[in-house]
Amino acid sequence: MSDKGKNVVFGVIGALALVVIVVGLARGDSTAPTDAERVDALASSIKCPFCNGESLAESQSSVAAEYRVIITQRVADGATDDEVIDEFAANFGDSYILDTSTSRWFLALWLVPVLAIVGGASIVGWMYRSGKQRTKVAP
Numbered sequence: 001m002s003d004k005g006k007n008v009v010f011g012v013i014g015a016l017a018l019v020v021i022v023v024g025l026a027r028g029d030s031t032a033p034t035d036a037e038r039v040d041a042l043a044s045s046i047k048c049p050f051c052n053g054e055s056l057a058e059s060q061s062s063v064a065a066e067y068r069v070i071i072t073q074r075v076a077d078g079a080t081d082d083e084v085i086d087e088f089a090a091n092f093g094d095s096y097i098l099d100t101s102t103s104r105w106f107l108a109l110w111l112v113p114v115l116a117i118v119g120g121a122s123i124v125g126w127m128y129r130s131g132k133q134r135t136k137v138a139p
Helices: 003-027 035-044 062-076 080-094 105-135
Strands: none
Touching: 003 035, 003 105, 035 062, 062 080
């Protein structure tokens, strides 16, 4: 197989690997969490507005306990995780949301470095190949 053919094969394999990683990150867990697991996850992803850097799940304050009850009620009422997070963010600000996966920038924060590495490797490979071709001189 020629060098060009090998490079195409490696490029396709790299692209497929990237797609598998992105799809795996996007899918997450395939089983639906219970309401109690959702409440725990939500309480862990929201910072207590009156505690020193603790999440609602970690805090032992009465205010945090009240907010955990509110989260439990909202989940029982059928609210989605995003709706609960959005309500707390609206009341206290985005800085109180500890879970960055709910951010609009979450996907970009993961994809930009991966794309930079793939792009950089492609440029280095292109430079290496073009350097090899320039050194070949016909007799």
